[in-house]
Amino acid sequence: MTSTTDTAIIGAGPYGLSISAHLSHLGVPHQVLGEPMLAWRNFMPPGMLMRSEAFASDLYAPHSGYRLEDYSRRMHLPYAPIGMRLPLERFVEYGLWFQSQLVSHVRPVEVTELRRQHDGFRVSLSDGDALLARRAVIALGLKGFEHTPPALQGLPRPHVLHSGEIGNLTWARGKRIVIVGGGQSAFGLAALFNELGAHVRVLVRDSIITWNKDPEVDRSLISRMLHPEGGLAPGWYPYVLSEFPYLFRPLGQRLRRRIAETSFGPSGAWWLRDRVIGKVDIQLQTTVRHGAVRNGEVVLEVSRDSGPATVTGDHVVVATGFRVDLARHPFLSPEIVAGLSLVDGWPDVSHNFESQVPGLYITGPAAAMSFGPVLRFVYGAKHAAPRIARHVSRCHAAEGGSRLFEPTGVPQARAEGSHGALTHPPAALQEAKLPAE
Secondary structure: EEEEEEEEEOOOHHHHHHHHHHHHHHHOEEEEOOOOOOOHHHHOOOOOOOOHHHHHHOOOOOOOOOOHEEEEEEEOOOOOOOOOOEEEEHHHHHHHHHHHHOOOOEEEEEEEEEEEOOOOEEEOOOOOOOEEEEEEEOOOOOOEEEEHHHHHOOOOOOOEEHHHHHOHHHHOOOOOEEEOOOOOOHHHHHOOOOOOOOEEEEEEEOOOOEOOOOOOOOHHHHHHOOOEEEOOEEEEEHHHHOOOOOHOOOHHHHHHHHHHOOOOOOOOOOHHHHHHHOEEEEEOOOEEEEEEEEEEEEEEHHHHHEEEEEEEOOEEEOOEEOOHHHHHOOOOOOHHHHHEEEEEEEEOOOOOOOOOOOEEEEEEHHHHHHHHHHOOOOHHHHHHHHHHHHHHHHHHHHOOOOOOOOOOOOHHHHHHHHEEEEEOHHHHOOOOOOOOO
């Protein structure tokens, strides 16, 4: 069965849900495709704490009342904008609450193919249906962009896993776990594995570990002026990157790439240090040169200042980050990938997040090369959601609100109602006023 809509949003995480809330307010017919908060629910370990401060962990509606603070107040849960250890479970529950209040029209399907058709897109879905849309928004996170060092590539699961696909950790109790990496994912998992009862060893390539400073609560006015609190970190440099991502685009490509790839690099959160130092075996200046699975265990050949050595374990967890490459998304047709003119996997998007494929918008971490590192974090939805929604709304209005395709054999009520091509925004949005651009 084929239905139509103006805009298809691919992804139902913080970015997709925030964009949908703004489009609903503006009355733009659209559909949200994906399981709400899927990656956060299924691929991140229970017990994990959010790295971002609570005030930087909001989803974004076009009006007040739907931030994490509002949710916490409604649920009678403690909240502090800075210095609160925010559990993953609370963030997921908040995201699902946001979705239930403002984006009740999510369609929980996977996109199997996105390709051009006429002046729009044909979206093939995992349930066998198809969707014809004038515009499409790719609002996905880092899933699919996992980076594994060459020495560990090709080794079989579950002996070797990437930190981005871990999920529940109960399988690791009593096991020997080797973690490769020196950042938040590595040390966060090390703490959780250790507290679960696993035998943990962390291999860090660098000679030192960078720990974030403890947050300063109730700072003086002078302190806040000298080191303003941005969504990424305190200080003027992260503040500008957090609050003014549109200043990032005019920079030369070489400078943008250096900032996007090196800013806010491997480090551990302030609340992790005491959970791993002295409790987990951490080996610095250690590089994995070769890996193999022998007799049911993983054998790593490593190099150190003291010379080569061998490290063994039941499982290896690769916590070496992610590398954006949109060509790795299997649902993108070859025509679309070619039209994006990717540079080392990164797309170039306009100030409205529109890619070089007309009508195709890209946001989230994949847009970090155009808007800076803030797009790698939930906080970036603050900027992306209203900007994309306003541009889509203007285009929709310029076209007279017309539909690109007429549904074939689909009653109009179904095409515009049951799967979320909204004609009437949720009641919570009908009276809201969108801030001026």
